[in-house]
Amino acid sequence: MPDESARWAIIVHGGAHEVPAEKASASRAGCLAALNAGRRVLEAGGTAVEAVESAIRVLEDDPTFNAGFGSALTSEGRVEMDAAIMDGATLDVGAVAGLTSARNPVSVAKQVLRERAILLIARGADAFARERGVELTDPVDLITSTQREAVEDHDTVGCVALDLHGHVAAGTSTGGLTGQRPGRVGDSPLPGCGFYADDTVGGVALTGEGESIARMMTAARIVHDMKERGPNAAVRGALEEMTRRVGGDGGGVALDKDGRVGWWHNSPHMPVAYQTSDTPEPRTFLTKEQEAEAHPLD
Secondary structure, three states: OOOOOOOOEEEEEOOOEOOOHHHHHHHHHHHHHHHHHHHHHHHOOOOHHHHHHHHHHHHHHOOOOOOOOOOOEOOOOOEOEEEEEEEOOOOEEEEEEEEOOEOOHHHHHHHHOOOOOOEEEHHHHHHHHHHOOOOEOOHHHHOOHHHHHOOOOOOOEEEEEEOOOOOEEEEEEEOOOOOOOOOOOOOOOOEOOOEEEEOOOEEEEEEEOHHHHHHOOHHHHHHHHHHHHHHHHHHHHHHHHHHHHHOOOEEEEEEEOOOOEEEEEOOOEOOEEEEEOOOOOOEEEOOHHHHHHHOOOO
16 A cells, blocks of 8 residues: 555656647647546556556547547558557566557557567557457548548657556557658657656656657666756756757656656647646646746746
8 A cells, every 4th residue: 555645646748749729729638638547547546557558548549649549641541550658667568569450559558568578560469459359440440531631740649657656657659650651660669769667767758750769769868867857857958969969859758756747848839738646736738838937936
């Protein structure tokens, strides 16, 4: 049982990209709904892994975001989805890439979490999902009319959570890039690149230009710096270095082991929602500047 001084925290994001004005409300509402799903798990004493899965499933079910239902299409007009989840208590990783028929890729990743293999791709990932009884659907049903026309790039969604037992988890889910080459895999399912979680430090989930994030092992850099610099400065510093050295827009959300929240982006927008057991209401923003205006003393 958690002690009375234990605290929880959760932060979710809806991707680093330019949010059209007509999608701003839906983006914020979607992130808030995802946060609430994860928060309910944490308040009930559930694990950080369960909270991350619950939050990301909400984002995957929302066609506002490029993950699960409504994913971006490859150059062949197909859906290929990647997802990952990491348990900071055990350092177990579960990741999948190139899924074509799973309604909620993050739940397939969670099924991989306790397996010896940490990453399954393409037909192997789809076969694993069927074996584990994860909800499947016709790949055509994952494509909305909006996705047939266009999807904003870099719309990876993510979540980091700290539970009442002091454990951290991080997760990601994405439909990739619009028009990408079939078989392309970005940073999202690669530990140390698009995500990482370690109870002794904290966790991070990234979004943006996957090739740039992977080249810099950006998640690993953030976790390495978090002890010294805190989550906000660690995320910002790593992304600024990434842009300086290899280019690329991106963003990320993070929590340290004490539940301190951090996030930053160099894209026009990054929908974010976060809350801790110390804050009575969740906070939702489209940009870091909005947060600074609303809470200048934080």
